Amino acid sequence: MNIDFSELTATPIAPDIVMPEGLAADVEYVFSVTYTDPDAMEVAEFSKAAAIAIEREGLSLGTYPPPLGHEGLRKFISKELKSNRGLDISPDNLFLSSGAGGACQTIVDAFIDAGDVVMMDEFCYHGSLNMFLRKGAIPVHVQMDNDGMDPDALEVEIKKKLSEGIKPKLIYTISVYHNPTGATLSLERRKRIVEISGRYGIPVVENESYADFRIDGPELPPAIMSLDETEGVMYISAFTKLLGCGLRLGFGAFPESARGPMQKIGFGASPSHLSSMVVHEYLKKNKDSYAHGVAQSLGAKRDALIRSLGEYFPPECSWTEPEGGMMVWVELPEGADTWAALDSAVEKGVKYNPGPVFRADRSGANRLRLTYSHNSPEDIEKGIAILADVFEEQGLFNS
Numbered sequence: 001m002n003i004d005f006s007e008l009t010a011t012p013i014a015p016d017i018v019m020p021e022g023l024a025a026d027v028e029y030v031f032s033v034t035y036t037d038p039d040a041m042e043v044a045e046f047s048k049a050a051a052i053a054i055e056r057e058g059l060s061l062g063t064y065p066p067p068l069g070h071e072g073l074r075k076f077i078s079k080e081l082k083s084n085r086g087l088d089i090s091p092d093n094l095f096l097s098s099g100a101g102g103a104c105q106t107i108v109d110a111f112i113d114a115g116d117v118v119m120m121d122e123f124c125y126h127g128s129l130n131m132f133l134r135k136g137a138i139p140v141h142v143q144m145d146n147d148g149m150d151p152d153a154l155e156v157e158i159k160k161k162l163s164e165g166i167k168p169k170l171i172y173t174i175s176v177y178h179n180p181t182g183a184t185l186s187l188e189r190r191k192r193i194v195e196i197s198g199r200y201g202i203p204v205v206e207n208e209s210y211a212d213f214r215i216d217g218p219e220l221p222p223a224i225m226s227l228d229e230t231e232g233v234m235y236i237s238a239f240t241k242l243l244g245c246g247l248r249l250g251f252g253a254f255p256e257s258a259r260g261p262m263q264k265i266g267f268g269a270s271p272s273h274l275s276s277m278v279v280h281e282y283l284k285k286n287k288d289s290y291a292h293g294v295a296q297s298l299g300a301k302r303d304a305l306i307r308s309l310g311e312y313f314p315p316e317c318s319w320t321e322p323e324g325g326m327m328v329w330v331e332l333p334e335g336a337d338t339w340a341a342l343d344s345a346v347e348k349g350v351k352y353n354p355g356p357v358f359r360a361d362r363s364g365a366n367r368l369r370l371t372y373s374h375n376s377p378e379d380i381e382k383g384i385a386i387l388a389d390v391f392e393e394q395g396l397f398n399s
């Protein structure tokens with residue numbers, strides 16, 4: 001008897017999350033994913049680090065890794081967080097994960113129930129948003145601008161929910177070179193968000209996946225977690241964007257009171273111990289010089305994207321000019337539908353993220369996110385010229 005798995009599908013907690021089909025297409029000019037910058041990767045050096053790590057620690061692959069992950073790498077992360085993000089955290093309060101996405105999923109699995117209200121940025125990276133939606137959470141998008149989430153708006157939304165008898169479960173923010181807008185949460189706002197979190201007893205989860213990618217502009221403000229004295233903040237980041245998305249290596253930092261719930265679910269799916277040992281070996285010798293090279297390469301690509309937008313997009317459009325990270329957020333005239341236009345762009349070999357994928361209510365159709373880490377500066381210009389032609393043909397520039 002043949003078995004039909006489609007008849008066995010588990011009942012989804014949340015309604016299906018609709019995403020544009022074009023995002024899965026294979027095209028020449030990819031502006032829709034924050035891949036590791038291939039022009040800055042040092043494959044030969046990485047391969048040497050792999051050989052050294054395997055010779056030294058390879059026998060440890062015979063057993064299961066510790067629940068929190070590779071100890072040497074956690075010690076390295078602890079030192080880095082102290083010197084780069086002002087965050088004093090013990091290696092015992094760090095867990096390694098399958099990318100930043102894995103750390104986020106672990107937190108969602110440990111703390112989110114169906115029906116929980118989650119405060120999040122006005123636009124939120126679709127991967128995280130979809131994790132909350134799949135668990136049945138109810139996102140409340142909080143207004144933001146170039147300085148990140150607006151604390152006044154956050155407090156208004158929290159009070160609104162409290163007046164309905166609902167206490168939000170947590171505040172989730174991508175606080176550095178935000179995905180999708182590129183904004184960085186200012187120091188003043190970080191302090192206010194910590195204060196609001198403490199006042200209402202709602203924890204904060206900050207995702208700093210892009211902290212290693214400062215191109216220019218001022219130094220980053222310290223991590224929100226470093227400003228908190230109430231043990232009410234959790235932290236997420238990763239090495240995926242820096243060293244290789246395929247390594248699937250990220251991490252989370254948690255306060256002591258979160259240990260129990262996270263331990264219950266084994267700190268999520270732990271990453272490959274082989275990845276961890278190689279990344280540790282490579283980073284302890286090369287982190288600063290490699291990150292510098294990545295920032296330089298990304299700077300040239302960001303500049304090519306901004307230049308090309310200026311050349312090919314009409315003055316009715318506007319876009320952010322981020323000081324780091326991997327993406328530019330574009331606004332087209334009111335009425336433009338970037339979701340509907342994606343298929344035409346894909347036919348011409350270009351893909352991007354339509355604005356509505358970053359909102360639970362699927363609004364924001366006149367926005368789009370363009371990432372610049374993957375293509376060369378020359379290809380960025382070619383791809384943007386094609387995209388401008390498509391938008392012109394489809395009438396998006398004069399909506």
Ligand SMILES: Cc1ncc(COP(=O)(O)O)c(C=O)c1O
Nearest residue numbers: 034099100101125179209238240
């Ligand atoms: C803010 C943010 N969090 C998480 C992820 C997932 O990344 P990873 O490959 O580290 O799981 C991404 C990827 O784009 C991201 O931008």
